[in-house]
Every structure is written in C-alpha cells, then in structure tokens.
Amino acid sequence: GDSVTQMEGPVTLSEEAFLTINCTYTATGYPSLFWYVQYPGEGLQLLLKATKADDKGSNKGFEATYRKETTSFHLEKGSVQVSDSAVYFCALSESGGSNYKLTFGKGTLLTVNP
Amino acid sequence: NAGVTQTPKFQVLKTGQSMTLQCAQDMNHEYMSWYRQDPGMGLRLIHYSVGAGITDQGEVPNGYNVSRSTTEDFPLRLLSAAPSQTSVYFCASALERGIGYTFGSGTRLTVV
Secondary structure (H helix, E strand, O other): OOEEEEOOOOEEEEOOOOEEEOEEEEOOOOOEEEEEEEOOOOOEEEEEEEOOOOOEEEEOOEEEEOEOOOOEOOEEEOOOOHHHOEEEEEEEEOOOOOOOOEEEOOOEEEEEEO | OOOEEEEOOEEEEOOOOOEEEEEEEOOOOOEEEEEEEEOOOEEEEEEEEEEOOEEEEOOOOOOEEEOOOOOOEOOEEEOOOOHHHOEEEEEEEEOOOOOOOEEOOOEEEEEO
16 A cells, blocks of 8 residues: 655754655655644645656745656755754555545654754 | 634533534535544544535544534534543634635533
C-alpha cells in the first residue's frame, strides 16, 4: 500500500538557519504530493503541493520538488523564522478512480529559536 | 465562507457512552473524510465519503460509524466509547483530488 516516510524530529534550529525536512514515498501510481503545517492547537493547513514529476511547490518561502526518480518531496526553506515553529506533515494522494484518500507521514516537529 | 466547521472542540466521555462529532462544510466539496491524530502516529483515516450517500472505510474504522445524507454534513458517531478512542479528530474536505484538502480545527476527545 501507499506510505510516506519523513525524517524524525524534533528539529531545532536558530532563526535564519536553512531548513530541510526529508520526505520519501511509496505509491503504485502517480500520486499528488503535499506538505501540511500544523501550528500549536490548530488544525492542518495546506502549505504547498505538487501534482506531477518535476513540479515545484512553493509558499511562504518554503519549497519542495516532486522527484519521481528518488520518490522524494523534501521540504526546504532558506531562512527560518520563529513563527515557522510547527509540526510539518508530508502526505500523498494516490491517482486514479475515486481514490481521494490522503496518506500522511508521522510529522516532524520544528522549533526555531530566536 | 466558513470552510470546514467541527463541533464540539473538546469533549470528555465515559467508557461506553456514545456521541456524534459534527462536521459541516460550505464549499460544495464532494469529498469528506475523518482522521484521528495520535502522538507519533501521524494522521490515520477513519472513514471517507466521495459524495452524498457514498461512504467507505479507511485505515482505522472499528468503533466508528458515518453517514452522508447531504453534501454539507459528514457526522462521525462513536457507538460505545473506549479509552483507545482518546484522540484528536479532524474532518477534511476537498473538491477533487490534487487540489488540496481543507481541514477543520479539530475535536479533542478524552474517554475516561
């Protein structure tokens, strides 16, 4: 079945540091890939997405590129801020038919210190 | 435009009690789903629906029932609450695959 593996946290960085959160996936078809962010006490918000190979999703300074050859969708940001502290989830949605299910990774807690 | 609305935000139940978690969306989305979030487990799909009158099981359906009588509403029923159902529950909706899913703010349920 489908699965998503993301790097275990927690990740602690200083403000303005470079961020990478690794995400790899297993899927039988050509999934859409997502990054969601969850701020403390809140629900999940879509951060960015990519629907086909080599697509780059970007939002709020975050980027991720859909790499089919390595089945990866790593999240990056060049300079993190304290306000980026949150839990980040990588997810996929399988292609085909009426399958709209999201499969999530376990989440990575990011803490950014001033 | 309220998005996805979940009620209640917090609930404490005794073992064996039943209750319904409400979820409503006003975006005319066909797809709706329920997830539970547990520490170290990520989010796991409980049930989902691809339109009014159509529901199906997800990864962890045992102990939960759903129905979808309208496009807007997708309630989740706990038939006989157990401590293992202590979790945070999220409802999500989507217009179609690949666009992205809108999540509600969650219901934190504690079963004692």
